Amino acid sequence: MDLVEATQRYYRAVDAGDTQGVVDWFAPDAVYHRPGYEPMRGRAELQAFYSGTRVIASGSHRVDQLIVDGPSVAVRGVFTGVLRDGTQVTVGFCDFVDYDEAGLAAERRTYFDTPAV
Structure with a gap:
């Protein structure tokens, strides 16, 4: 399984506003840890998060580094976009994703360089 492509597929889907594509990227029992939110299970x-709770209205991710180690992927990049309140943001992020045997994201942890999104 190509975890680089699988990870890039997530960023393409989220940047395109493809909520179903984003949700389908996760395993059915996935857990997502994100600062400011209880773990999403x-x-x-x-x-619910991607279709309404998420404070981001639109934007794009630039992946600067993507490292694969077995079934795990580490990503460092920058998100530029607009929040639902109209605020424009540029924020650095890191994602750590553990994939299951089917190539779906079983666990994801996101960190930001500023508490903005």
């Missing part, structure tokens, strides 16, 4: 909670 399962596709129903992820669907």
